[in-house]
Amino acid sequence: MQLVEGVDKVRPSMNILKKARMYQEALFPDRRHQVDNALRGAQFIMLRMLKYFDRLCADNDLSYSLEAGTLLGAIREGGFIPWDDDMDIFMPRPDYEKFIEIADSLLPPSIRLFSAQNDKAHYWPWIKLRDTAGSELDEGMPCYKGSNGVFIDIYPIDVYLPIFLKLDWPVRKCQGLARANAKWGVPVLNSLCGIFSQAICQFKQKLLRNVSGKRFGATEARYFNPYCRYLRFKEITFKYEDIFPLLRTKFEDGEFLAFNNSRRYLESMYGASYMTPPPPQHRAVHARNIKI
Numbered sequence: 001m002q003l004v005e006g007v008d009k010v011r012p013s014m015n016i017l018k019k020a021r022m023y024q025e026a027l028f029p030d031r032r033h034q035v036d037n038a039l040r041g042a043q044f045i046m047l048r049m050l051k052y053f054d055r056l057c058a059d060n061d062l063s064y065s066l067e068a069g070t071l072l073g074a075i076r077e078g079g080f081i082p083w084d085d086d087m088d089i090f091m092p093r094p095d096y097e098k099f100i101e102i103a104d105s106l107l108p109p110s111i112r113l114f115s116a117q118n119d120k121a122h123y124w125p126w127i128k129l130r131d132t133a134g135s136e137l138d139e140g141m142p143c144y145k146g147s148n149g150v151f152i153d154i155y156p157i158d159v160y161l162p163i164f165l166k167l168d169w170p171v172r173k174c175q176g177l178a179r180a181n182a183k184w185g186v187p188v189l190n191s192l193c194g195i196f197s198q199a200i201c202q203f204k205q206k207l208l209r210n211v212s213g214k215r216f217g218a219t220e221a222r223y224f225n226p227y228c229r230y231l232r233f234k235e236i237t238f239k240y241e242d243i244f245p246l247l248r249t250k251f252e253d254g255e256f257l258a259f260n261n262s263r264r265y266l267e268s269m270y271g272a273s274y275m276t277p278p279p280p281q282h283r284a285v286h287a288r289n290i291k292i
Helices: 014-019 038-059 068-076 093-106 162-184 187-215 262-270
Strands: 088-092 111-114 127-131 136-138 151-159 222-224 237-239 247-251 254-258 289-291
Touching: 038 093, 038 127, 038 151, 038 254, 038 289, 068 088, 068 247, 068 254, 068 262, 088 093, 093 111, 093 127, 093 151, 162 187
Parallel strands: 088 151
Antiparallel strands: 111 127, 127 151, 136 289, 151 222, 222 237, 247 254
């Protein structure tokens, strides 16, 4: 994809990049141990992963946008929401698929891409970048037995087709059963929920790749995150001009890509008062435990 405002540079070809060595660990130093607060240390880990991700996308002409609480933090706080323990990113479907193909060959060893295709334990229908340098973040998912490193969630943006949302219902039911089973303690139920959810999600992914991959970029289409309802968010669609051209937005000590119309997105997600922080009793850290 293109359409990044203010960006006009020659990028190296994929043939050159495939022959190049992966990005070095020293490119963006690891600052996790410069703080004595585990949450802030996890935020530094995510910020470092974001910088590698942004560099890889710039070098390979891939688009993305900060989203959800990460975009809210960028606009309202100029960085992380102080109590936020995760990071969320959107990618247009064609760029999302290309990123999956090239990420592991270019990312440093301390960062790894996890998906249902390369990790049998991966429970989620979207992909994650995880820190593999010793961090741990417990999301409270008892049916997941894989890596628990601090992570970034990366979601595709797809062409909106209402039929896809009907496939979310059985996945959400399985997710609810898996959480309830934390109390029941029936091992086989966790396994069955995981297998069934992955089968539905893989079928949905094939449909999305086929339809959205062909139509993405149509200015008359509407676009959405196909996993919003899975995540218990609102079903929100966007016009092409809400997304493109992408704009550089300050986040912590860097600038990263965000929606062209971030205000429209944030109002749709959080309401017109999104610039007002919630009361202290609603400022919750989601993770059960964080180790850096």
